[in-house]
Amino acid sequence: MDDSARFVAQHVATLPKSGIRDFFAIVSKMKDAVSLGIGEPDFITPFHIREAAMTALEKGRTSYTDNRGTLALREEISRYVARHYGPEYNPEDEILVTVGVSEALDALLRATLNPGDKVLYHEPCYVSYAPSVTLCHATPVPIRTVSSDQFALDPAALRAAWQPGCKVLVLNFPTNPTGGTANRQKLEEIAKFAIEKDLLVASDEIYSELTFEGDHVSIASLPGMRERTVFLHGFSKAFAMTGFRIGYACGPAGVIDGMLKIHQYGIMCASIISQEAAVEALKNGRESMLHMRDKYRERRDFIVRRFNELGLPCHLPRGAFYAFPNITSTGLDSMTFASQLLAAQKVAVVPGTAFGAAGAGFCRASFSTSYERIHEAGERIARFLDTLPARK
Amino acid sequence: MNNVLKLLLEGEPLDTAQIGKILNLGAEAVDRELASLRAQGILLGMRAVLNPSYEAERRVRAVIEIKIRTEGTGGFDGIAERISQFEQVESCYLMSGGYDLLVVVTADNLYKVAGFVHERLARIEGVQGTSTHFFLRAYKKDGFVVTDEGTRRDQPSVSP
Numbered sequence A: 001m002d003d004s005a006r007f008v009a010q011h012v013a014t015l016p017k018s019g020i021r022d023f024f025a026i027v028s029k030m031k032d033a034v035s036l037g038i039g040e041p042d043f044i045t046p047f048h049i050r051e052a053a054m055t056a057l058e059k060g061r062t063s064y065t066d067n068r069g070t071l072a073l074r075e076e077i078s079r080y081v082a083r084h085y086g087p088e089y090n091p092e093d094e095i096l097v098t099v100g101v102s103e104a105l106d107a108l109l110r111a112t113l114n115p116g117d118k119v120l121y122h123e124p125c126y127v128s129y130a131p132s133v134t135l136c137h138a139t140p141v142p143i144r145t146v147s148s149d150q151f152a153l154d155p156a157a158l159r160a161a162w163q164p165g166c167k168v169l170v171l172n173f174p175t176n177p178t179g180g181t182a183n184r185q186k187l188e189e190i191a192k193f194a195i196e197k198d199l200l201v202a203s204d205e206i207y208s209e210l211t212f213e214g215d216h217v218s219i220a221s222l223p224g225m226r227e228r229t230v231f232l233h234g235f236s237k238a239f240a241m242t243g244f245r246i247g248y249a250c251g252p253a254g255v256i257d258g259m260l261k262i263h264q265y266g267i268m269c270a271s272i273i274s275q276e277a278a279v280e281a282l283k284n285g286r287e288s289m290l291h292m293r294d295k296y297r298e299r300r301d302f303i304v305r306r307f308n309e310l311g312l313p314c315h316l317p318r319g320a321f322y323a324f325p326n327i328t329s330t331g332l333d334s335m336t337f338a339s340q341l342l343a344a345q346k347v348a349v350v351p352g353t354a355f356g357a358a359g360a361g362f363c364r365a366s367f368s369t370s371y372e373r374i375h376e377a378g379e380r381i382a383r384f385l386d387t388l389p390a391r392k
Numbered sequence B: 001m002n003n004v005l006k007l008l009l010e011g012e013p014l015d016t017a018q019i020g021k022i023l024n025l026g027a028e029a030v031d032r033e034l035a036s037l038r039a040q041g042i043l044l045g046m047r048a049v050l051n052p053s054y055e056a057e058r059r060v061r062a063v064i065e066i067k068i069r070t071e072g073t074g075g076f077d078g079i080a081e082r083i084s085q086f087e088q089v090e091s092c093y094l095m096s097g098g099y100d101l102l103v104v105v106t107a108d109n110l111y112k113v114a115g116f117v118h119e120r121l122a123r124i125e126g127v128q129g130t131s132t133h134f135f136l137r138a139y140k141k142d143g144f145v146v147t148d149e150g151t152r153r154d155q156p157s158v159s160p
Helices: A019-028 A047-058 A071-085 A100-112 A129-135 A155-161 A184-196 A253-266 A272-284 A286-309 A334-345 A371-386 B003-010 B016-023 B027-039 B052-056 B075-084 B110-123
Strands: A095-098 A118-123 A139-144 A166-171 A200-204 A229-234 A247-250 A363-366 B060-068 B089-094 B101-107 B127-134
Touching: A019 A334, A047 A272, A071 A095, A071 A229, A071 A247, A071 A272, A095 A100, A095 A253, A100 A129, A100 A166, A100 A200, A100 A229, A100 A247, A100 A253, A118 A129, A118 A155, A129 A139, A139 A155, A155 A184, A166 A184, A229 A253, A247 A253, A286 A371, A286 B016, A334 A363, A334 A371, A371 B016, B003 B016, B003 B027, B016 B027, B052 B060, B060 B075, B060 B110, B075 B089, B075 B101, B101 B110, B110 B127
Parallel strands: A118 A139, A118 A166, A166 A200, A200 A229
Antiparallel strands: A095 A247, A229 A247, B060 B101, B060 B127, B089 B101
């Protein structure tokens, strides 16, 4: 009998498993399921980027790199961030290339949190934020965001959630799973509050290129924020490079140095092949990125309209590739709705509660898939709704 | 570009009812739109794209470069229009460079293509010479990569 679980540390043993995993286990065994549960682009990495990776292999560029990442990539990142987001970072000591943006956030939290510190973040949010904080023996402090506000972070709610001991504020705009964004005025208020309370801001901007309405503003570009913000980004979403596992952090040298220690002992460096591909993405990937963004926008318009037609109220997400419809009219909670929809009509959506308590009454449906599948999912959801007593 | 046309060109197998739903038009409106595109001569037709390996068991395809002498003939247009009439001809283009017309033909077998070249093309007044190349294998056709064997097999069906 395997009783090795007794070796697992207490704070890990008590950590809940991601709700998405359970769902994945069911869906993966199901034939002809239509999955709107996929949190990654349905596009394959543009060929010129894949070719750069092939060239790296061909030339035998298969070694370790500098712990911070190749200088060539850091220079490209520096140029890219300055051009599209504003702040300028020195490639020598203010940029760290990581294994996806997830590693960057993890390294940042581990580099800055002492046991007992508190971390503010807005919910519903990406599944790893609260667990990553818990793994640092720190305390996650969620701030609720609401659909009436299109899931933007209300500065008043931030102020209300703050408590003594809060050290870091994690922001993610556009937001997975809600598509929430923050305009300049809201960010300015948030920035003012961060300065007032001396918070370090971790700004996960992985979906920033996929902003459909208005311009994306990075909080790092606001006055007084560069020195207290770590800008976190990666290639997975904008350039459809999820499997390359490549991301980066830009911030003041002191914090980046702390992150570097964790990265160099734990990871060593990101894959050189992925780094070579990333250079190509930054140099020449903009056109394909814009093409993909346009496609997502068209699909978003369709799926959001369908949910609203079906009587599942859905706000128009201003970024990312997820619709987040309200399913309370079905009389079911998120988990039951998702499970029954899957069992009855083989459509996979992710229950909103997988993204925190604030996701109750919602589900996440990715529109990063073909029109045909979105259409088919809509028909199946309509059939499912017809069978529900609350909807008759 | 017209939205209906844009969707058609993306190549997803959608029927008019599906297109109607996606574009928030009724199926009738899509039909009207398609009819109007046809009437304007923009949409010439729609046909299924078959995997070339399936097609190849039944048909051979060749591309023929044709050199033309225009003096005393109908000029490029006259000859090209005449060649385009043959049912074997899939497409026909006037080209810049070392030859004048590029013609794609399909036939049941190699001999029928050969017959078409020397019995039909070569007899046309103004055709000075031809050079025929047979298609051996297709790797990409009409935007579809043929040899791509499900590159995303390992993708999880639900992910964060």
